[in-house]
Amino acid sequence: MSNILEGLFYGNxxxxxxxxxxxxxxxLLTRKISNAMEAYKERLSADEFDSLEKLVDLLGESTSIYxxxxxVHGFRMGALMMVEVYSEGEDFVQRKI
Incomplete structure (x- = not known):
């Protein structure tokens, strides 16, 4: 990949x-979640644990979408800041001189 734009284009x-x-x-939180899931696996029936895993998967999907x-929001905000910086850059330089 020679640059970011090509990487985006090719899906890399x-x-x-x-x-x-x-x-x-x-x-620490990841370890606690893993330990809790192991504890639930031991206490719950196979069907109940399967339901719990499906809920955790749904939470993961929700977190991924968020x-x-x-x-995207952060990238747009950063790009807008760059537009602002470059659009007002000449005025700033002229004022300092």
């Missing part, structure tokens, strides 16, 4: 696959 750029939080709080919307 997937920002969601590059995110690996190393925040200790995130890692994350994508947040990414």
């Amino acid at each position: 750029l997937r920002p969601d696959e590059c995110i690996h939080p190393n925040n200790p709080e995130y890692l 994350s994508a919307a947040s990414f």
Whole structure:
């Protein structure tokens, strides 16, 4: 991939696959979720646990949709800031001189 635009065009750029939080709080929460799921697997019947897993999957899908919307919003906001910076850049330089 020679640049970002080509990567986007060819579908090689997937920002969601590059995110690996190393925040200790995130890692702790992930471990707690995993432990809780194991505990539920031991306590619930197979059908009940299957229902729980489906609920967790739905929550994951919801979170993914929200994350994508947040990414798009943040990207747009950043692009708008750049437009503002470049559109007013000449005035700023002229005022300083």
